[in-house]
Amino acid sequence: MTSDLKGQTGPALQGRVIAVTGASKGIGLSIAQLLTAHGAQVIGGARDVGGGKVPGAEFCSLDVTDEASVDAFAARCRAAGADALVNNAGVGTFRPVEEITPEDYRRVMDTNVLGTLLTTRALIGHFRNRGGGQVVNVTSDVSARTFATGALYTASKYAQRAVTQALAHEGHAYGLRVTExxxxxxxxxxxxxxxxxxxxxxxxxxxxxxxxxxxALSAPAHVRIDEILLHPVVQDVAY
Ligand SMILES: NC(=O)c1ccc[n+]([C@@H]2O[C@H](COP(=O)([O-])OP(=O)(O)OC[C@H]3O[C@@H](n4cnc5c(N)ncnc54)[C@H](OP(=O)(O)O)[C@@H]3O)[C@@H](O)[C@H]2O)c1
Known part of the structure; x- marks a missing residue:
């Protein structure tokens, strides 16, 4: 009997070069640590990279809302031969609709939506030329439902989900694998x-x-993980 576990043993990400945004703390730092531990070369970006130290990973200054900053980060990722991008950088502000200011709007939408568009735009041509690539967008369980005080944040996450799904449609022809x-x-x-x-x-x-x-990133090359929804068990079941 033959095994279908070929490629699923050993360091899952050996030889992979993966860009991670928002890698200085929280979820992004943990992503950088785990991917590095599984053999990937990680290039992490954030505005303040002082706190994000992961042995074996490289950290670069990155503001995902700033086109020039994104382009410099993407140039480094292309030079290193990046084959995957994790869009994780994100911010949130929670206020009732009547209290949301244009400044709140710009900060949240620019980081969560424009940031995802800019980083992805800067790297997918490179992925296409390589004949594939992966984009993993860390959105939220509230990318498809909302709640009081969640108008602005969930609007940004619904939009990020739409960008993720449109990208999956666009990239399908050349083997881009996109995961939310x-x-x-x-x-x-x-x-x-x-x-x-x-x-x-x-x-x-x-x-x-x-x-x-x-x-998502270590799935065999013929497998695309479209979406992963996960909650702590203390949180209500909410689809
Ligand atoms: N925590 C939750 O309960 C939760 C739940 C669902 C989804 N999420 C999502 O998970 C992602 C990570 O959030 P987190 O919980 O880890 O928050 P966090 O601890 O506040 O970390 C956010 C990260 O994003 C970076 N960042 C923020 N603005 C940036 C910008 N303009 N350019 C580059 N990097 C930027 C921050 O670094 P700098 O400030 O140094 O730039 C930091 O590394 C976000 O997209 C968030 O929406 C979080």
């Missing part, structure tokens, strides 16, 4: 909070989300 990873509540610094606070004790850990990203 949709976590529920995760214990990070998100929304200007602190990591490790008591009220987050039962939430997902950043490593749980990193595991989902690893799963």
């Amino acid at each position: 990873v949709r976590p529920g509540m995760v214990d990070t610094f998100f929304g200007d909070t602190r990591q490790g606070e008591d009220y987050k004790a039962a939430w997902l850990r950043p490593g749980d989300v990193a595991g989902a990203v690893l799963y």
Whole structure:
């Protein structure tokens, strides 16, 4: 009997070069750590890369809302032979509709939506020339449902989901594999909070989300993981 586990043993990401945005803390830092531990060459980006130290990974200054900054980051990724991009950088502001300011709007939409468009735009031509590539977008469980005070954040995540799905359609012809990873509540610094606070004790850990990203990136070449939705068990079931 032959085994169909070929390519699924050993360091899952050996020889892969993977760009990760928002890699300085929270989920992105954990993604950088886990992918590196599985043999990938990781190029991580964030505005403040001072805190993000992962042995074996390279960190570059990156503001996903700034075209010149994205282009410099993408040039480094192309030179290194990147074959995957993880769009993880993101911010959130939670206010009722009547309190949302244009500044809130620009900060959240520019980071979560424009940022995803700019980084992806800067790298997919390179992926196409290589005959494939992978894009993993860390959106949210609220990329398809909303709640009070969630108007702006969920609008940005619905939009990021739309960008993800349109990209999957566009890239299908040349073998681009696109995945949306949709976590529920995760214990990070998100929304200007602190990591490790008591009220987050039962939430997902950043490593749980990193595991989902690893799963998508280490799928055999003939498998495309379209979407992963994961929650801590304390969170309500909500489709
Ligand atoms: N925590 C949750 O409960 C949760 C749930 C579902 C989805 N998510 C999503 O998961 C992603 C990561 O969030 P997190 O929870 O890990 O938050 P976090 O701990 O606040 O980390 C956010 C990361 O994004 C980076 N970032 C923010 N603005 C950026 C910009 N303009 N350019 C480049 N990098 C930028 C930050 O670094 P700098 O500030 O140094 O740039 C940091 O590395 C986000 O897309 C978020 O929407 C989070």
